[in-house]
Amino acid sequence: MLLYGRNPVIEALQGGRVSELLLARGVEDAFAEQVQSLAREAGVRVRWSPRIELDQLAGTTQHQGVLAEVEDLAWATVDDILDRAEARGEALLIVLLDGVTDPRNFGAIIRSAEVLGAHGVVVEERRSAPLSPVVAKTAAGATAHLPVAQTKNLPRLIDALKKEGVWIYGAAGEAAQDVSRTDFSGRAALVIGAEGEGMRRLVREKCDVLVSIPVRGEIQSLNASVAAGILLYEATRSRGKKT
Known part of the structure; x- marks a missing residue:
């Protein structure tokens, strides 16, 4: 499942649920540094892509410049x-x-x-x-x-x-x-x-x-x-x- 948005992606990285991270080219701020650091610690591959590719993958322009491939959310009981x-x-x-x-x-x-x-x-x-x-x-x-x-x-x-x-x-x-x-x-x-x-x-x-x-x-x-x-x-x- 593709997860987007800065807070959800950080939570997923910290929870060890991310298999790959996509960042939009041009995202050069403290957030980008933070998620790259978290990705390195978790052994997660980081890929830089054109923003339009993230738009297409997420189906929205509201992804805040980051996508993460994560395991599907599971229902509890x-x-x-x-x-x-x-x-x-x-x-x-x-x-x-x-x-x-x-x-x-x-x-x-x-x-x-x-x-x-x-x-x-x-x-x-x-x-x-x-x-x-x-x-x-x-x-x-x-x-x-x-x-x-x-x-x-x-x-x-x-x-x-x-x-x-x-x-x-x-x-x-x-x-x-x-x-x-x-x-x-x-x-x-x-x-x-x-x-x-x-x-x-x-x-x-x-x-x-x-x-x-x-x-x-x-x-x-x-x-x-x-x-x-x-x-x-x-x-x-x-x-x-x-x-």
Whole structure:
């Protein structure tokens, strides 16, 4: 898989996942020196190419002058996420995505989840963007640190999590419960639905609590990745108060 973007490429080099590095001719800055040094340490071949070649390979001009050939991103399992929380001695905080198919939203949610201390992200197999270079670039390296798993049936997974004592919080714009006044202590799963449609009816019905983000503008809804970031922040803030 070809990965592009400066932060994702640095993360991949540091993680030992790069087999070849391509730099655009004319990239003569501190970044170029840094990635060449990392490549030398990892024994990775560096190839200089015309920028137009990188444009064609990446399918975009937004590659920031660097491409890396890396192993394909691999899906984790839900058990990997549960084990991660247990190994850290922390109450589970997991993000469940119901129909988020835009790769940039998907990547941004992964990034927020990693930065704000979630233990993993889970998507439904048939209702999600794939783990692609666009997702990896938008996640800015977070895919190297945070387990991202698939499930065949999200409602069934929610039932299984509830049996394990996980409280399910669904994001719904019309919900009466203000997210900033919600207690997220204990094992928690945050459910984010698709933009426009929100959560499916069955998923919504399985949530223990529906929470909303207060809005004051004329537009009454937020981008899915922005909403996820706010919910994650409020969840970690609430847990901080408890500790």
